[in-house]
Amino acid sequence: MEKLMENDVFMAFSTYAAIVILKMMLMAPMTAYYRLTRGAFANDEDVSRKPAEERKKLLRAHPDVERVRRCHQNDLENIIPFVVIGLLYALSGPELSTALLHFRLFTGSRIFHTIAYVGALPQPSRGLSWMLGMLVTFSMAYRVLSTHILYLVLNINS
Numbered sequence: 240m241e242k243l244m245e246n247d248v249f250m251a252f253s254t255y256a257a258i259v260i261l262k263m264m265l266m267a268p269m270t271a272y273y274r275l276t277r278g279a280f281a282n283d284e285d286v287s288r289k290p291a292e293e294r295k296k297l298l299r300a301h302p303d304v305e306r307v308r309r310c311h312q313n314d315l316e317n318i319i320p321f322v323v324i325g326l327l328y329a330l331s332g333p334e335l336s337t338a339l340l341h342f343r344l345f346t347g348s349r350i351f352h353t354i355a356y357v358g359a360l361p362q363p364s365r366g367l368s369w370m371l372g373m374l375v376t377f378s379m380a381y382r383v384l385s386t387h388i389l390y391l392v393l394n395i396n397s
């Protein structure tokens with residue numbers, strides 16, 4: 240473990256993974272903020288102290304809240320695979336410069352994706368940022384699989 244903490248690629252991965260995980264975690268308080276400021280709640284217990292008439296008005300969907308929720312869902316669908324594949328990638332021994340390019344592109348794409356999604360920027364800004372992040376994850380997965388398949392082939396033949 241001590242040796243792993245001295246590995247520059249692993250340390251870079253840890254840094255960028257922490258950034259995107261924190262970004263993803265901040266989406267929950269952002270959703271709460273939008274719920275409170277837009278007066279749009281999803282559950283009866285969230286408005287249980289309000290009068291019956293007001294409860295009916297508050298239990299509703301709001302486009303801004305739903306936009307933030309969808310952005311958070313998209314983070315879950317993309318950041319978790321990045322963290323898992325990125326860890327395997329970091330352990331596969333890539334060049335530091337190549338690894339940094341992967342990690343920085345993914346992190347930048349997810350931050351821009353959130354800005355484009357929550358800010359309702361015109362397409363294809365959000366779509367392109369999502370695609371860039373996916374391509375980075377696929378690129379790392381390709382490296383992991385090609386490295387391990389080569390390893391398996393060499394060990395089976397020997």
